[in-house]
Amino acid sequence: MIPLSILYQDEWLVAIDKPSGLLVHRSEIDRHETLFAIQLLRDQIGRRVYPLHRLDKPTSGVLMFALDSDTAKKCGESWETGVDKAYLAIVRGVPAEEGVIDKPLKEPWDRLGDRNVSKDKPEQPAVTHYQRLAECELPYAVDRYPTSRYALLKVRPQTGRRHQIRRHFKSLSHPLIGDTSYGKGVHNRFFAEQFGVQRLLLHAAEMRLPHPCSGETLTVCAPVTGEMRRLLETLDWLNSIPLAWRKI
Numbered sequence: 001m002i003p004l005s006i007l008y009q010d011e012w013l014v015a016i017d018k019p020s021g022l023l024v025h026r027s028e029i030d031r032h033e034t035l036f037a038i039q040l041l042r043d044q045i046g047r048r049v050y051p052l053h054r055l056d057k058p059t060s061g062v063l064m065f066a067l068d069s070d071t072a073k074k075c076g077e078s079w080e081t082g083v084d085k086a087y088l089a090i091v092r093g094v095p096a097e098e099g100v101i102d103k104p105l106k107e108p109w110d111r112l113g114d115r116n117v118s119k120d121k122p123e124q125p126a127v128t129h130y131q132r133l134a135e136c137e138l139p140y141a142v143d144r145y146p147t148s149r150y151a152l153l154k155v156r157p158q159t160g161r162r163h164q165i166r167r168h169f170k171s172l173s174h175p176l177i178g179d180t181s182y183g184k185g186v187h188n189r190f191f192a193e194q195f196g197v198q199r200l201l202l203h204a205a206e207m208r209l210p211h212p213c214s215g216e217t218l219t220v221c222a223p224v225t226g227e228m229r230r231l232l233e234t235l236d237w238l239n240s241i242p243l244a245w246r247k248i
Contacts, residue, residue, distance in 0.1 A: 004040055007062065008220045012071045012212050016041060017222040018055055018063040020199040025051065037063060052079065056163065058178070061087070061204025061222040066212075074212045080160065084208040087155040087165060088224060088241060090201035090231075091174040092187050094135045094151045101128040101168040105161045127158035128168045134240040142190045150177065152237050165202060177201045195234060197227050205245040223248050 005017040016037065018024070024037045041049050049065040050072035062085075066072035104123035134152040142148040151174070157164050166182045169175055175183040177191050178200040191197045203224050211218045221244040224232065229246075232238040238246055 003044055004037070005222075006045075007222055008218070009045070012067055013064060013075075013218075014041065014045065014049065014067060015062055015064045015207070015220045017225075018060055018204075020058050020060040020226075020228075023057050024055055024063065038065075041065065052076070053083075053160065054162070055204060056166075056200070056202075058180075058200035059087075059202045059204060060199075060226075060228070062207045062220050063204070064207060064209070064220070071212050075209070078210060082210050085157060085204060086206040087157070088133075088201075088203045088205050088228075088245065089130075089153045089155050089165060089169070090177045091151050091153060091169055092149075092177060092184060093174045094149050095130065095132060095153065095169075095172060095174050098131045099129075101130070101172065102126075103168060103171055105164060105167055108162055124161060125159060126161045126164050126168065128165060129156040129158060130154065134235070134237040136235055136237075140190065140194070142186055143184075148187070148190070150235075152232070152235075152240060154241075166200075191231075195227075195231050197231050199227060201228060201231070203228055205241075221245060 006014060007017055008015040018037055022035065022037055038049060038051060047067055049067060050069060052064045052066055052072060052075050055063050066075055103126060105126040106123045107121045131154045132151050133154050135149065137147050137149045140148050155165055166176055166179050170182040177183065178188055178197065204222060205224065206221045208217055208219045223245055225248065
């Protein structure tokens, strides 16, 4: 296993660029998996780590850990209101130039984490802001139209519900490309066959949070890499994203 890319580290925090396909921790759904970000990072830096948030297995990008339980608790107290996260997403179709999706979501039931909790969970507030960065129309009849349109979005979730971005854009009929749970198979297959991209096109590019010791704003960026970067180059979209998100 290639060492994890460490984006930031001090006495209290460490942030990595989580690869697409790597679980943060053990999951009942992926019982066959043997590699997890928690154990890999612990072994790599020789210290116990405490994940401060979730990042879906197919999503890449900034993943933040505390290096002790007190820091984890302090960060947890301000996480919902004090942290700003920004993602890059590629979706089917072309949404409005900018917008806000305000649609409550019911948390999916997890057999491992929710075994003692009722499956009938109530809906919770969920708000997602987005801005269209680029768009294209390709001369391929992927679905029922003679051409196919796609867009690159900058997405800022105001709340942190499970699969929030993926579920919100599905509700707009603009599912994320590569999403095997909420997306559309014909478009996923087209990107795999035409561009060699077989991952979810969702990348956690930036996180801003108050540092648990100094209180000053800490900004951590994960430049887009690998097949998602190659796709942005192919579609001539790379220069549409902030410099810090594309500078390796």
